[in-house]
Amino acid sequence: MASERAKELARKQKAEAKALKEAKKHSDNPSDWGTVRQLRESYKLAAQYKSSTPWILLACVLGCTAVGVVLGLLLDPMVMWIIVGFFGGLTLAMYVMQRVVKKAAFARAVDQPGGGEMALSMLDKKKWHYTAAVAVDRQMNCVHRAVGPGGLILIGDGKGAHNLLGAEAKRYKQVLYGVEVQTIMIGDKKGQVPLEDLTAHIKKLPKTLNKEQIEEIAYRLKGLDRMHSRVPLPKGPLPTSGNMKVSRRAMRG
Template sequence: MAKTGGSSKPAKLTRVEKKGARTAKRQARRETWRNMGQAFNLTRKGDPRFLPYLIIFSVLAMALAYVLVLWFTGSTLLPIPFAAMIGLVTAMLVFSRRAQRSMFTQAEGQPGAAGWMLQQQLKGDWRLTQAVAGTTQLDAVHRLVGRPGIVLVGEGAQHRVRGLLAQEKKKVSRISGDTPIYDVIVGTGEDELRLAKLSRYLLKLPTNLSKEQVSALDKRLAALGGARAPMPQGPLPQGAKMRNMQRAVRRKS
């Protein structure tokens, strides 16, 4: 009996296509290792505790794993690969945590750091609009729409950012109705939230809206327009001259 309406099998790759796919995979692996190497070197230079912690915790994890497997099995050889695997996993965890910590430390206080963090590290169902308000001094307010409601995240000089937050809150409230509006200033000063704690702060906010309400609210807020304040794409490097950056922002605005 002949088959009808069945889906056709995908065409086989040619030899050239297979070779191209293998080359692309090798390049991707090399790029991954290169990025990891750069992250390792940057973390090592910026965090003097990184290598000692990496060695100490890895060795302790390996020793503990070896002793536990030895105690359960009685074999002196079987625990070796298991301990090596545990040591490698522990090293990767320490590397990840210290690299993230070093990254936040280096970015903290730099113009554009909060916007960059929200774009790169934000978890959950959030709709981000960067730099909905700002100044030529690189102060900025970013707008988030999510299950908790609306969150306005400010960064820059506190005395200027508070005014920006108040203005943006007034604009948003005309459209959002009874939707909760939260505001926070990211920085290192008094009553400011550290950059490394921003993601945790957002996760702790209560759930007030459904997914459908989030989408509808985001569409209504789109009427206010998108980003209106030019900002650097990521934290401004510490060696960059603020005057030059401010001049570039004035030209764009």
């Protein structure tokens, strides 16, 4: 009897594992994809955004391989240099595709509600704490928040987010005594930061806080959040249709 139960349990576990594997295989969530599918979907996104991508990637591989052949003619052994050139070309092609994918994803996120969250998600989570949409208005303009070595930063996201950003900055200054509040407005106008440059811009800010100060401010902000209700914001600034999906891990490289 015990043996039959064990066999039945084993069959059930095997069936569940098979069902889970099948679900992941057909999942639209990039986090469920394997490496091969991530590369395939990233390539599709890059090629759709920039039609010349296949030729650029091919040029990277062939160009580096050609350099390997030349080095092989000058230095022995030739086979080794050809292999080095080929894999060097693959590495260069992957880097180029990553850059195109990142541009494509940011281009899709521009003007979408909460699009700035994508840029913030690419910050080093060991150094930075970020919270998306700490404030949202009726027009879906919103303000994001990041705390890290560069200080406490409020990011206005949306064409009409100026007033909301100003109001939030004033509120934070009144509550968080002794903490400097910096503001950034996402956009392409003078004094604004383009979405695709936001991550790099934040990383380059002068370091004003150490690890202990960051943790202390993050703790104080939790209390502030509990007192300030937030309007739900539609998730997913990344493309959500068909083969336009791409994982953020692939964007990071």
